[in-house]
Ligand SMILES: NC(=O)c1ccc[n+]([C@@H]2O[C@H](COP(=O)([O-])OP(=O)(O)OC[C@H]3O[C@@H](n4cnc5c(N)ncnc54)[C@H](O)[C@@H]3O)[C@@H](O)[C@H]2O)c1
């Protein structure tokens with residue numbers, strides 16, 4: 241649990257209500273250490289309690305962390321029909337109602353229920369159902385995969401076959417879907433493309449895999465950490481560089497001056513001054529996909545507006561790799577089963593919940609592609 245920006249994760253006892261209509265309790269089995277939770281700690285994606293109070297708004301903390309995970313359904317509230325006790329599920333940080341405009345047009349990553357993730361209380365009826373010492377405990381993305389049990393809406397889980405390992409089932413719930421989808425769905429990588437992936441963590445490694453599976457001719461992986469560059473080659477990269485600056489002349493040379501068809505930004509924190517140099521390696525008519533999270537208050541971007549129009553380029557954001565959780569999660573697991581997608585290789589190190597702060601320190605130190613917490 242996180243009590244404010246800048247603090248360590250703390251282990252606390254949280255009391256859960258009985259599941260209400262449309263709600264379930266899941267016994268968590270594995271949780272991935274995604275950088276998005278780190279953004280809560282660093283204050284990129286969260287506002288200090290004192291600042292919220294000054295604005296007359298309710299605090300964001302305390303909050304149960306974790307939005308990437310898998311587990312087993314152990315209890316059903318009234319009227320739950322999509323899962324049964326004993327089912328294995330992957331958490332989905334974007335819930336899918338199946339009925340809104342976005343869900344019904346194949347854009348479940350934009351489900352209207354997603355907005356409720358930032359409101360207090362349960363997605364289902366808004367009531368406070370997680371309690372810590374008489375106060376409300378929030379849950380990140382209305383999941384909270386860093387806890388032994390999760391009380392959540394049935395719309396926030398996707399059933400998966402029970403023969404998959406808990407680790408792989410956890411990873412497809414955020415990092416794999418987001419990275420793979422950034423390349424396949426959002427950048428729309430095509431056979432023969434030259435693709436550049438900037439930042440090789442849990443997300444970037446899967447953007448590399450997505451680009452490889454979509455038939456890219458060259459995949460240029462960029463990361464300052466040597467271990468990340470070595471891993472990128474294992475996931476399908478054809479070239480690696482330690483910085484975009486170093487890669488820029490090489491990308492031009494390898495493409496006879498045309499530059500990259502698709503560039504995908506998957507660094508830990510994207511900042512406005514990264515956009516112009518990334519756009520500079522996008523070819524005429526090419527695409528830049530921004531997957532990384534920026535500080536929520538940041539609005540300044542450096543960009544050649546002249547080139548944007550005159551070179552017919554585009555910049556696209558993406559959430560959940562622009563995929564549909566209810567299709568993409570089982571689909572990615574089936575690609576893993578068929579030997580086409582590497583999931584076990586993404587898990588560099590496993591931790592117990594007690595070691596969560598060490599897990600995040602290892603992310604900061606660049607020693608993991610993905611760290612995963614395993615529960616009993
Ligand atoms: N859009 C979405 O739906 C979505 C979902 C999940 C995560 N994210 C975001 O994606 C980003 C990546 O997450 P992650 O879990 O893979 O993080 P990570 O920390 O595991 O990996 C980030 C990598 O970027 C590298 N890096 C940092 N600065 C760099 C630079 N200037 N040039 C090249 N490489 C650089 C780091 O060495 C590291 O290997 C985060 O911002 C995260 O919040 C977005």
Ligand SMILES: [Zn+2]
Nearest residue numbers: 274276414415
């Ligand atoms: Zn994530």
Ligand SMILES: [Zn+2]
Nearest residue numbers: 337340343351
């Ligand atoms: Zn919906």
